[in-house]
Amino acid sequence: MSNINELKNTGLKATLPRLKILEIFQTAKQRHMTAEDVFRILLDERSDIGLATVYRVLAQFEQAGLLNRSNFESGKAVYEINEGKHHDHLVCLDCGKVEEFYDAEIEKRQHAVASEKGFTISEHSLSIYANCTKVNCPNRTTEPVRHHHA
């Protein structure tokens, strides 16, 4: 289905900024992007799309189910294409790299825990912050690494 129809099906008008931003998420090298990341790409392409519009479109896309938002410990909201497959995140504390994973057992236990506490899960988010052991980790330091919670 065309992106134009994809937008219309969600009730959103197929405007140029929305098409451009959707396309960026479909084609960018990095899957997880902040509003600023998207804006930077738009600037590089000389699209005259304002930062406020980027924020508005990202919020609308999340509402429409096209994107998912995550709040990692950076303090900035991060968006990614919603492909309908729920997953959790593993974030490298050294380089910020994000990997995705899905573990059925973890999912099951989460629902069990919520039930026990009298909650009904609508959404959940799990982020593991760790140090990747890759030699080529760009931000790798010789210093012992910070240990954060988020």
Next chain:
Amino acid sequence: MSNINELKNTGLKATLPRLKILEIFQTAKQRHMTAEDVFRILLDERSDIGLATVYRVLAQFEQAGLLNRSNFESGKAVYEINEGKHHDHLVCLDCGKVEEFYDAEIEKRQHAVASEKGFTISEHSLSIYANCTKVNCPNRTTEPVRHHHA
């Protein structure tokens, strides 16, 4: 051990603002507090402690291991006393209430997943966002509730 010694053991001078803030975390009704929450309590007590100091002390306390910081979907950093017992959080989307839980199976699976991906876990954070089914949920609405990711 006295709070004065507790601070000194971590290498922090036992200043009045630090003692006051530590005491607030030890005695407040709510376990999870933002910088603003702490500052509000200080204002109520007419302590002349600035907001900037609150932020600085919270960061130092986290560094020192006295507090743990979490970033829920609110966008504000939340702190709680570190009692050495790792746990995860269940956050009510209606009232913001935070419950804590620990599930050994989830922990085990998290380590397994990280290993598979070539990561070494130093810290991790899991937050389940859900709707509590309590009748007395303060912010309870009749409206269907927002479904967020974080």
Next chain:
DNA sequence: GTATATGCAAAACTTTTGCATCCTT
């Protein structure tokens, strides 16, 4: 007494909003 911590104000950053103008339908 010296180094560190604090208060205040200003700045930095991310995100939101008001409003006139423009675009999609």
Next chain:
DNA sequence: AAGGATGCAAAAGTTTTGCATATAC
């Protein structure tokens, strides 16, 4: 043509920082 969408600039909200003064050791 009409209503929603956009751009710009200003505002809002959280957190950080510069600097003179005050405090702990």
